[in-house]
Amino acid sequence: MSMRLECIETTSFRRGLGAVLGVLGLASCGVLPVNQGAPVAPVEPAPIHGEPPAAPAPIADPATGIPSGARLFKVGMDTLPGFAEDKLTDAWPGFLRGCERLATQATPAATAWREPCNAARALPVEEAALREFLLRRFDAYAVFTQDSKNEGLLTGYYEPILRASLTRRPPFVVPLYGPPDDLVSREQPATAGNPAARIRGRMVNGQLQPYFTRAELTPAGAPVHASLRGKEIAWVEDPVDAFFLQVQGSGKLLLQDPGPNQGKLVRIGFADMNGHPYKSIGRVLIERGELTRDNATAQSIKQWVRSNPRAGQALINENPSFIFFRLxxxxxxxxxxxxxxxxxxxxxxxxxxxxxxxxxxxSLVWMSAMHWGRPINQLALAQDTGSAIKGEVRADYFWGAGDAAGEEAGRTRSVLRLWLIWPK
Structure with a gap:
């Protein structure tokens, strides 16, 4: 992020929020400040032959036809860090799923990938065959910023799994809400220098006004706002977990209802948001001296909120952004x-x-980073976006679902290098 006010913006996993800045205000969908308590290990640079191009590449580089606003510099595929060691078969099922989707689109990227995707479907899923396929059918381009930098930021995100009930009954008393009836959204067309955007609010005397903030919707020590009543779609046990579910923008619920739903796993996804910007509660705690940057992790933030229930709810409400879900x-x-x-x-x-x-x-990318002393040099699938994921050399790494994935996502913050893998 799938997934950014909190994490996303469309119908997908990370879409839902518009921008998840992470609990410390970092540009990440991960919920921890990542790599705090351990130094960010430098990335071992991969060989780069020659110098980057002197002039920025235009949006549609006429030499390559690649729809990219980055400065791209062609390198040998076999010079990519870890190219000979990566287990390509782990990425191939996801790549083929992406090919199926691209086949239905009429974008420049989809057109470029049509032929190699067709060829990929006939390949035996074997390491040697896949490596030879990449060497024969694709070129690798080192990705540079407009000011000729080739290092950026890697963060991580994941999909939470929470125990829940479809009916309110102890201990499941914390509601997750669907979109309220008075929430209005409109597309704002792109203008010079500003991309298209979706504006959210409510109609007041025929005028679109900002929608209610989190504090107005769920005031500390007071009933929820009338707009939310009757919009409950599920209940979880812990208000802190509910908040962090909003930060990720999507998750899974392990239902505890009696009867046929007992133990059923369902997915809860982003439906809409109130349109207010995300504010990091971790940063607030640091600014107040309650935590330090070194010890401000998701766990420590959750512990502080749980140990200070009244002040904790007020802290959560300092983040004006609010996410609405759908089952x-x-x-x-x-x-x-x-x-x-x-x-x-x-x-x-x-x-x-x-x-x-x-x-x-x-498209495909090659990524190179260090994660707590371990290298991540591998083929990756560019299959998601996020409002907080901005820049040429920037990626948010999907670790999977559950607590273990959440731990890894929260620890992910390191120097990144990227290569775009594009059909010849």
């Missing part, structure tokens, strides 16, 4: 990831959210 139809296959911006399920430890202005959605 997704059908029973969830626990092995299938949430839907990303490409409208295909995300692949654990392979899908990334990127800025589509620079990395075309649906």
């Amino acid at each position: 997704m139809p059908g029973t969830v296959d626990a092995s299938v990831g949430p839907i990303g911006s490409l409208n295909v399920p995300l692949t654990e430890k392979r899908s990334v959210a990127i800025d589509p202005r620079f990395i075309p959605l649906g």
Whole structure:
């Protein structure tokens, strides 16, 4: 993010929020400040032959036809860090799912990928065959910023799993809400220097006004706002977990209702938001001296809120952004990831959210970073986006679902290098 006020903006996993800045105000969908308490290990640079181009590449580079606003510099595929060691078969099912989606689109990226996608479907899913396919059919381009920098930021995100009930009964007393009836959204067309955007609010005397803030919708120590009454779609046990579910923008619910729903796993997805910007509660705690940057983790923030229930609710309400959910139809296959911006399920430890202005959605990328002393040098799938994921050399790494994935996502904050993998 799938997934950014909190995490996303469309119908996919990370879409839902518009921008998830992370609990410390960092540009991440991960809920921890990532790599705090451990130094950010430098990325070992991969070989780069020659110098980057002297002039910025235009949006549609006539030499390559690649729809990218980044400066792209062609390198040898076999010079990519870890190219000979990466287990490409782990990424291939997700890549083929992306191909199926691209086949239905009429974008420049989809057109470029049509032929190699058709060829990929006939390949044996074997390491040697896939590596040879990449070498033969694709070129690698080192991604540079407009000011000739080739290092950026890697963060992480995940899909929470919470115990829940479809009816209110102890201990499931914390509601998750669907969109209120008086929430209005409109598309604002792109203008010079400003991309298209969706504006949200409510109508007052025929005028669109800002929608209610989180504090107005769920005031501390007072009943919820009338707009939310009757909009409950599920109940969870913990208000802190409910808040962090909003930060991620999507998740899974393990139902505890008596009867046929007992133990059923369902997905809850982004439906809408109130349109207010995300404010980091972790940053607030640091500014107040309650936590330090070194010890402000998701766990420490949750512990502070739980240890200070009244002040904790007031703290949560300092974030004016509020996310509304919808229950997704059908029973969830626990092995299938949430839907990303490409409208295909995300692949654990392979899908990334990127800025589509620079990395075309649906393409392949090669990424190189260090994660707590371990290298991440691998093929990745550009299948998601997020409002906080901005810039040429920028990616948010999908770790999977559940607490273990959440731990890894929260620890992910490191120097990143990216290569765009594009058909010849």
